[in-house]
Amino acid sequence: MKRKDAAAGDPQLDEGGRLRHLLTVEGLSKPLLTKILDRAQEFAAAPAKKHDLLHGKTVVNLFFEASTRTRTTFELAAKRLSADVVNLDVAGSSTSKGETLLDTLATLQAMQVDMFVIRHSASGAAHFFAQHSAPGVSVLNAGDGRHAHPTQALLDVYTIRDSLARICKKDFGALKVAIVGDILHSRVARSDIHALRALGTRDIRVIGPRTLIPAHVETLGAKPFYRLEEGLDGADVVILLRLQRERMSGYYIPSPGEFYRSFGLTRARLKLLGPKAIVMHPGPINRGVEIEGDVAYGERSLILQQVTHGIAVRMAVMAMLAENRSRHG
Ligand code: CP
Numbered sequence: 001m002k003r004k005d006a007a008a009g010d011p012q013l014d015e016g017g018r019l020r021h022l023l024t025v026e027g028l029s030k031p032l033l034t035k036i037l038d039r040a041q042e043f044a045a046a047p048a049k050k051h052d053l054l055h056g057k058t059v060v061n062l063f064f065e066a067s068t069r070t071r072t073t074f075e076l077a078a079k080r081l082s083a084d085v086v087n088l089d090v091a092g093s094s095t096s097k098g099e100t101l102l103d104t105l106a107t108l109q110a111m112q113v114d115m116f117v118i119r120h121s122a123s124g125a126a127h128f129f130a131q132h133s134a135p136g137v138s139v140l141n142a143g144d145g146r147h148a149h150p151t152q153a154l155l156d157v158y159t160i161r162d163s164l165a166r167i168c169k170k171d172f173g174a175l176k177v178a179i180v181g182d183i184l185h186s187r188v189a190r191s192d193i194h195a196l197r198a199l200g201t202r203d204i205r206v207i208g209p210r211t212l213i214p215a216h217v218e219t220l221g222a223k224p225f226y227r228l229e230e231g232l233d234g235a236d237v238v239i240l241l242r243l244q245r246e247r248m249s250g251y252y253i254p255s256p257g258e259f260y261r262s263f264g265l266t267r268a269r270l271k272l273l274g275p276k277a278i279v280m281h282p283g284p285i286n287r288g289v290e291i292e293g294d295v296a297y298g299e300r301s302l303i304l305q306q307v308t309h310g311i312a313v314r315m316a317v318m319a320m321l322a323e324n325r326s327r328h329g
Pocket of ligand 1: 070152284
């Protein structure tokens, strides 16, 4: 299939297969993912350096859901690229007076915005924004419902690639990756699985109680495990997820304490992992629910490195979007 045909109908790629929005990692090719990671590596090599790649551009952060890491690192990334950045206070905005998402988009676009970073509780909100945005405007999905969190997946695979030597694995194809917890409500799990599969990882396990593992998860390319001891066996990378209670209706587990007893990663359980295994978590962490405090900031943990990598990865995506847009005048 020609590149032009492959990109046809994909709302986030232009006719040359280049990014014009970042809505999901699903469907992104290994070469494109590698290009983003390589670009992020360049930015990470000189973290304090300021670039003028977004000089004269305006980036608006629109977070309809709470965020610490994603919102702050998007803001830092945009500022390091010299963009003008606006963080819309959604709670204090006219959405509270009944303004629709579409009218908010039209209003902000009238202020000559170049990029929107949007987080929303509704799956598909970022696609909707992209579909209705003006030509030349890019939309970056900062998490939509339980659907996708593409920059989280990119920073996760960046962190894993950065640690391959430490794990003593030569590439993504040699890795055993375990994702533990509330897979059902997790946009991070879906995006991580897509990114890992595209980069060549075949041994991806999802671990949790049956109520929190989606039916037919094998179709995504992950094998379900309902006992932590079996799923963690020999894993090189373990990615923990919190219980996303804001997306749950009803009861999926007897109690957080019961979940911790069965699925929490404690110091004692670290020995189930491979000898060089790393521990990751997109955050925010809930100590004593999915992870023991000592493990969260222990020697195996890369949780804070993930946060740091988020800046370089988001710089890379925004720089590439701006460059791709400038090609079209
Ligand atoms: N990982 C993540 O999305 O964290 P925040 O909710 O703090 O942005």
